[in-house]
Amino acid sequence: QVRLVESGGGLVQSGGSLRLSCVASGRPGFINVMAWFRQAPGKERRFVAAITWGSGHTDVADSVKGRFPISRDITKGTMYLQMSSLNPADTAVYYCATRLGGITTTPNSYNSWGQGTQVTVSS
Numbered sequence: 001q002v003r004l005v006e007s008g009g010g011l012v013q014s015g016g017s018l019r020l021s022c023v024a025s026g027r028p029g030f031i032n033v034m035a036w037f038r039q040a041p042g043k044e045r046r047f048v049a050a051i052t053w054g055s056g057h058t059d060v061a062d063s064v065k066g067r068f069p070i071s072r073d074i075t076k077g078t079m080y081l082q083m084s085s086l087n088p089a090d091t092a093v094y095y096c097a098t099r100l101g102g103i104t105t106t107p108n109s110y111n112s113w114g115q116g117t118q119v120t121v122s123s
Helices: none
Strands: 002-007 010-013 018-026 033-039 046-052 058-060 070-073 078-083 092-099 117-122
Touching: 002 092, 018 033, 018 092, 018 117, 033 078, 046 070, 046 078
Parallel strands: 010 117
Antiparallel strands: 002 018, 018 078, 033 046, 033 092, 046 058, 070 078, 092 117
């Protein structure tokens, strides 16, 4: 079992920046891909970005491409999402997730989830 803990969310004005972190603990051998998803009120959970733990290969949703680079620090067991040029449409709970297979954008394909961190962007 992999335990995931997100942090870094908060309230920010439009145009601002935040950096989300996700620390993984437990069974690192069960992780090949780590990903960020987000869920706005009344909407489905949607893919934001993912990174392959070993190679560092990334995939980023078109809606955040160029604004939300994803990275990881293997020595710290931590994944990051550096969010910039935030706008109210980015308001959501952001979740960290892992899976053993390759990168996919489907939430149901991920095995472990964190509790989420709230990001609110005011206009």
